[in-house]
Each structure stands twice: as C-alpha cells, then as structure tokens.
Amino acid sequence: MFRGLSMPLSPRAGPPGLPTRRAALALLEAVLGRHRPLEEALDALPAGLDPRDRAAAHRIASAVLRRLGSLDAVVEPFLRREPPAAVRHALRIGAAELLLLGTPAHAAVASAVALVPRPFAGLVNAVLRRIAEQGPAALEGLDAERLDTPPWLWSAWHAAYGPEVARAIAAAHRVPAPLDLTPARPDAAPPEGAEVLPTGTWRLPPGTRATELPGFAEGAFWVQDAAAALPARLLAPRPGERVADLCAAPGGKTAQLAAAGAAVTAVERDPRRAARLRENLARLRLPAEVVEADATRWGEDGAFDAVLLDAPCTATGTIRRHPDVAHLKRPRDVASAAEAQARLLANAARLVRPGGRLVFATCSLQPEEGEAHLEGAVALGLRLDPVRAGEVPGLAEAVTPGGWLRTRPDLWAARGGLDGFFVARFARPPGPG
C-alpha cells in the first residue's frame, strides 16, 4: 500500500511543479547526455521560465548529480533492462525528491510520471511508489562515498591522499557548499548571519543569494570560496607594485590584488569572460587594466614585481560547488590541462623581474595539476618560497611539509569545508639568471 499518495494518479494530467521538473530533466540531459557544463545548461533554459522554477530545477539537478551513484543503486533492483535516458533521468529526479529533498511523495511521483512518454508511465509510477514506501532508509547501508564518486577520481584520490582522506573528500561532496564572500575592505562589517573565517572570508549558509545581500550593488564584497582567496593573499601585493594576474576572469583575484593597492594588469583570453571581468571590477569600483590576450605568450620579460597565475584546470577541487564537474571530466582532461599549465607557468616565470615573486594556483585535486609542476618551476629558474602556517590562520594543516598549500573539501569540515586548491609561491632570484 502506498501511503503518501492521497489522490488518484493521472500520468497525463500535468501536476503542479511540472515546469520545474521538465527544466531539471533538460539540465540532466545536457550534463549527462551531451556533456555540457551545468552553468551553460542553466543559461540555455527557456527565457520565459519562472526564476523560482529555474532555481528549483537547479537544486534538483544538483542533488541528482551529487548523489548519482547512490540514486542509481536505489533504482537498480526495480529495473529489468536499461530504460531510455529520459526515463532513467525521471527516475533519478523522482528518487532525489523522495529521498534527499523532502518533496511530498504524491508530488514527487506524479511529476516524475508526467515527464516520461506514456509507455513508461506505469514503470516510473511503480518504481517510485516502491522507493517512496522505503523512504530515506533506501539509502542506508550504501557505500555512498564510493558510489557517488566516478571510479577514476576515487582511484586518483586514493593514490594521492590515501584511503581515509579520499573517503573524506567524497563525503564532503555530498553537502552543498556555503556562500563565501571576500570583503572589499578588511574592516567592513559582515552581513547579518555571516561567520568571519580566520582568513577573513565571510561565510553564509548554503543557498544564500549574494545579489540580495545589502552592499552587493555598492561593491562591498564579491563571491569567492575561502580557499580561492588564498593565492592572492600569499602573493601579498604592496601598494603601487606592478602585478600581473594571468587567466583572470571572472576576477576574484584581480579584485583582491587591486583592493590591496597594486597596479594590476589582468590578462584573460576569452573575450566574453574578459567582459564579465570588466563588469565585476566596475561594480566593485576597483581599478585594473584588462588585457585580452593569450597568457602563454603575452608580456615583456621581467616587467612585473609579482605575477599571479591561477591557471585553467579540471576544477576537481570545486565539485561540492559544481557537482557536474565529477561527471564531465575525464583522465585525458587532466593530462591536457597539465600541459597547458606548464606552458602558462613558463611564460609567467619570464614576466617576473629578478627579485620578484610568483604564485601558481589551480583549483584541482589532481597532483598532475599541482605538485607535479614544482620541478618544472625550479627548472625555469624559480625558487620555492615556503608558505608559513601563520600566513593562513586556522589552516596550518593545509600547509605541506614541502612549503606549498594543499586545501581539500574535507578541511574545515565543521565550518562547511573549502574548495580544493594547490598554491605554491616562488621567488625569482635577484641578479643575472
């Protein structure tokens, strides 16, 4: 007997909330079927879609992508053969709503049924009713960390960090990330309800909308994960210094450097992203020269006191914020990102004046995109300038014995975690060479 269902089920009736679920289905088809980033899929939703439906669809699709393996494991025993992709996605949406999002059972089942072609309505109805009967207990006993992590990432994190940390990273990905803000002025008052982290980031609960907070329009802060704020902090720009920010859009680090009073040149290759960087700087009322150029080639030898290279990467350190990344990236992407990073690093090293400094950062958990570049940097004539624990208050465990920084999503777990970043600081020795 299905207790949650209080009204007769008419699969074709078009239950309330159907536009939300149709949009969620479109998002899943884009990410899992066509390998498009979730942000791009959100932009491609119909312009007329109610913003609340858009936000709810985003929430549902994110929950499915976060817990894909677990949801499939719950559905699996009820399937005799693989259904068409849209039916599989409708089952995932229904299961996520029933087991993770607290949607009333009749609404979750009726809307998932309405998503699929008529011949599959009975199957979706029957499977989701059975799952609704089990309730959240359906997820108990599953090895969620393992199921929800693509096998190649699971193996790579095991190899890099060991079994315990790999499992802790995967567990951190289950939870939506908080909203982190970097204040434009360190002495500014944080918004009501914000926690001020030891590194100065303002942290608000997951789901908080930055644009609705007081001070947004006035440029009092910008959105930036607490770990993403560390590379510019470690470069420690001084007022008037010439600083190049390579690979700069959307500009979180450019803004930090400019707010510290440096004369910043921000280099970004993608014209649309460069336009967004300019818009962000305008909102924040912070000055920087924005150059549209390829940072593997741009710039004069020794022209800068300091260079920040926040290189493009697979972004596996941001999976808790962007759960689509886990399903979009492949091992070959790590190799090609690492190769591009090496070329960027070589050019970045050339731009630093003798006696100047360089910070290299990526938001990847893969050592090929972090630690593996240390040797190459030394071969370029750079010297590692070790990070001291006092420079990253409260995060001593992220400072490695070698002197670089390795943040992970499982650090600061009680506070809501951190994105995964690799950050290394180098000095270019003074004098010839």
Ligand SMILES: C[S@@+](CC[C@H](N)C(=O)[O-])C[C@H]1O[C@@H](n2cnc3c(N)ncnc32)[C@H](O)[C@@H]1O
């Ligand atoms: C990790 S994001 C940078 C985030 C940025 N530093 C921030 O803090 O907001 C990488 C950026 O590098 C840009 N990019 C990739 N390859 C580039 C290249 N060869 N030259 C310049 N920019 C590049 C991408 O378009 C993207 O905007």
